[in-house]
Amino acid sequence: MGHGGKSNEKVVFVGDSRVRKGNGFITPPDYTSYPGKSEAFIPNFLLKEWMVGVVVLVGFLVLTISEPAPLGFPANPTASVIPMPDWYFLFLYQYLKYPYASGDFIVLGTLGVPGVAFGGLLLAPFLDRGKERRFYRRPIASAIMLLSLVSIVYLTNFAWTHYKHELAKTGIKPEEERRIEKAREAREKGLPAPSNAVQTKEVAIVDKDDAGMESFKKATCISCHAADLKGASGPSLRGVGDKHDKAAILTIIKEGKKGPDGNMPPMYDTAKGAGLSDQDIDHLAEWLSKQKAEAK
Amino acid sequence: MLKSVYNWVDERLDITPIWRDVADHEVPEHVNPAHHFSAFVYCFGGLTFFITVIQILSGMFLTMYYVPDIINAYASVEFLQTKVAFGQIVRGMHHWGASLVIVMMFLHTLRVFFTGSYKAPREMNWVVGMLIFFVMIGLGLTGYLLPWDNKSYFATKVTLEIANSVPVLGPIIKELLQGGTIVGAQTLTRFFAIHVFFLPAVLLILLVGHFIMIRRQGISGPL
Numbered sequence: 216m217g218h219g220g221k222s223n224e225k226v227v228f229v230g231d232s233r234v235r236k237g238n239g240f241i242t243p244p245d246y247t248s249y250p251g252k253s254e255a256f257i258p259n260f261l262l263k264e265w266m267v268g269v270v271v272l273v274g275f276l277v278l279t280i281s282e283p284a285p286l287g288f289p290a291n292p293t294a295s296v297i298p299m300p301d302w303y304f305l306f307l308y309q310y311l312k313y314p315y316a317s318g319d320f321i322v323l324g325t326l327g328v329p330g331v332a333f334g335g336l337l338l339a340p341f342l343d344r345g346k347e348r349r350f351y352r353r354p355i356a357s358a359i360m361l362l363s364l365v366s367i368v369y370l371t372n373f374a375w376t377h378y379k380h381e382l383a384k385t386g387i388k389p390e391e392e393r394r395i396e397k398a399r400e401a402r403e404k405g406l407p408a409p410s411n412a413v414q415t416k417e418v419a420i421v422d423k424d425d426a427g428m429e430s431f432k433k434a435t436c437i438s439c440h441a442a443d444l445k446g447a448s449g450p451s452l453r454g455v456g457d458k459h460d461k462a463a464i465l466t467i468i469k470e471g472k473k474g475p476d477g478n479m480p481p482m483y484d485t486a487k488g489a490g491l492s493d494q495d496i497d498h499l500a501e502w503l504s505k506q507k508a509e510a511k
Numbered sequence: 512m513l514k515s516v517y518n519w520v521d522e523r524l525d526i527t528p529i530w531r532d533v534a535d536h537e538v539p540e541h542v543n544p545a546h547h548f549s550a551f552v553y554c555f556g557g558l559t560f561f562i563t564v565i566q567i568l569s570g571m572f573l574t575m576y577y578v579p580d581i582i583n584a585y586a587s588v589e590f591l592q593t594k595v596a597f598g599q600i601v602r603g604m605h606h607w608g609a610s611l612v613i614v615m616m617f618l619h620t621l622r623v624f625f626t627g628s629y630k631a632p633r634e635m636n637w638v639v640g641m642l643i644f645f646v647m648i649g650l651g652l653t654g655y656l657l658p659w660d661n662k663s664y665f666a667t668k669v670t671l672e673i674a675n676s677v678p679v680l681g682p683i684i685k686e687l688l689q690g691g692t693i694v695g696a697q698t699l700t701r702f703f704a705i706h707v708f709f710l711p712a713v714l715l716i717l718l719v720g721h722f723i724m725i726r727r728q729g730i731s732g733p734l
Contacts, residue, residue: 243536244729251540260538263545267554268561275562275604275611283599284606286592289585290664292693298665301655303613303648311673321676337641339624340634348627349734360624390661398593408593412586 287390288411293448296390297381306367309374332363418453418508420444427502430495434486439479444506449479454508461504468500536726541733555619560718562612567711569605577657579703581696584659609651616647628731636724639717646714653706659699667702668694 246253254260288294300308307329310316316324335342343356350357382389388396398408420443422428431437431444439449446452459467471481486496521527540546542553576595578587591598620640623629629637656667671694675685688705690697 241532241536241723241726243531244726246537246539246729249539249541249732251543251546253537253539254543256536256538257534260543263543264554264557267544267551268558271558271561275565275607278607279600279603282603282607284592284603285662286588286658287660287662290581290659290661292664294661296661296665298669299662300666300670301651302610303651304670308669322678325673325676325681326678333645337638340629340631340637343630346630348630348731350625350627353627357625360621364621410586410589412589413582 285389285391287394289413295387297378297385297387299378302371302375305374306370309370309377335359418506420453421456421505421507422502425502426495427499430486430491430499431502433489434482434491434496434499435489436482452503452506454506456504456507459504461500464500464503465497468496532726539730539733542730552618552622555615555622559612559615559619562608562615563714563718565604566608566612569601569608570707572601573605574707579657579700581659581699584657584699588658588660609654612647613651616644620644626731626734633724633728633731636721636728639720639724643714643717643721646710646717650706650710650714653702653710656699656702657706664694667698 299305310328311321311324313324314320316328339356343353345353347353381387394411397411401407401409420428431440432442436452439447440452441447444452455464467479468486469481469483472479483496486499491499542550544551544554573591576587576591576598578584588602591602593599623637623640652670656663671685671689674688675681677684686692688698688701690701
């Protein structure tokens with residue numbers, strides 16, 4: 216491949232091509248007026264492009280291996296999460312938080328400014344119609360683009376630091392980090408990696424007719440954990456015996472619990488107020504501790 | 512051996528002109544990073560295509576395990592991430608590749624903009640390129656929901672609220688994407704279909720157009 220040599224034709228054909236000059240859909244472009252030496256796309260130029268590609272590929276694979284793709288916990292509409300779009304939407308996300316881009320001005324925010332910006336970008340060749348190609352001789356087009364770049368970088372950085380700040384303030388850890396931590400803790404205890412997927416097999420209530428069930432209703436537990444123990448604003452208590460033993464459940468009843476998804480207040484006094492004796496509460500805790508997924 | 516196979520096919524189908532259209536053309540020196548190191552800025556377009564190919568391949572492998580329903584979506588991604596051999600690598604490539612393709616495309620756009628390569632006669636190719644940009648953004652947006660964890664769920668809710676605030680068309684767009692009144696089972700299957708079938712089909716058509724135009728018009732000259 217490459218230049219054929221002696222031919223006087225403007226376009227030099229290569230190898231055994233039997234297509235006559237000017238035939239076919241795509242005529243090879245003529246670069247003879249450009250400075251320097253052109254070279255064949257395959258294999259000469261593609262090899263060079265591939266070398267650049269390999270450098271990128273190695274960096275890409277190092278990133279992939281060192282930073283596993285994040286995964287949080289299954290979607291739960293009642294979870295309290297700081298919503299975060301992917302990083303390349305952050306600038307739009309941040310922009311829409313400003314008062315002149317939200318509320319009464321939401322149309323300006325969602326349609327006006329982004330519409331003009333993206334519309335302008337889409338139609339750039341029809342707006343900037345001069346012959347001049349060098350960016351420093353096209354001050355208006357270049358200035359608009361540079362200004363947009365600066366604002367995108369600023370807004371993205373602002374949104375990200377704000378998010379980090381929110382995390383620090385509320386003490387919330389991103390779920391993808393919590394999942395990794397949970398898996399590491401299990402590994403250190405010698406347990407298999409826990410699955411966070413929603414259980415499709417329903418855990419049954421153990422000893423449904425036990426006196427504990429009566430106490431559970433009486434002590435207003437059902438207002439948060441629901442009459443079927445599946446949970447409402449509080450978590451499901453089906454299979455809770457797998458997580459806590461009787462003593463731990465008693466402590467939670469007496470002292471409440473601070474969890475990542477919300478807090479449970481101490482319920483001991485409420486239970487007493489509802490007419491439960493210490494013995495009843497003790498039995499309630501025992502009954503709850505028997506709520507194991509594997510029990511018959 | 513290879514040559515005789517080629518000749519055998521060529522005799523029957525005359526494939527040489529196709530080969531010439533695709534591969535046999537010259538590339539000028541000012542875009543060649545081996546001649547001028549700074550010419551690596553001209554590689555961003557090719558790199559975008561390279562990463563896109565990686566995205567398509569890794570995505571094809573991901574769909575071997577992924578299940579687009581609200582019970583199993585998370586479970587299948589978790590299984591893929593923690594149990595399947597090399598699953599973490601393939602998912603990682605798709606995850607980071609999604610960001611990288613945006614980065615490369617952005618750099619390619621800036622290169623074309625600042626070298627003024629979108630000017631006559633290449634206006635149409637710029638417009639097609641911007642359409643590719645929007646399709647890629649759409650792919651990123653729809654793909655973000657698919658793991659069905661809290662992050663993707665709430666981000667999608669916010670996105671659909673933003674779409675909803677567009678006058679007149681907003682509620683229609685929202686309902687069309689959401690497939691109902693809540694972000695739920697229908698939303699997931701719709702986003703999956705858009706991410707895996709609709710947008711890639713559009714993307715491939717646009718890419719073919721982009722490449723045919725660059726081949727017909729040639730590379731823009733040096734500044």
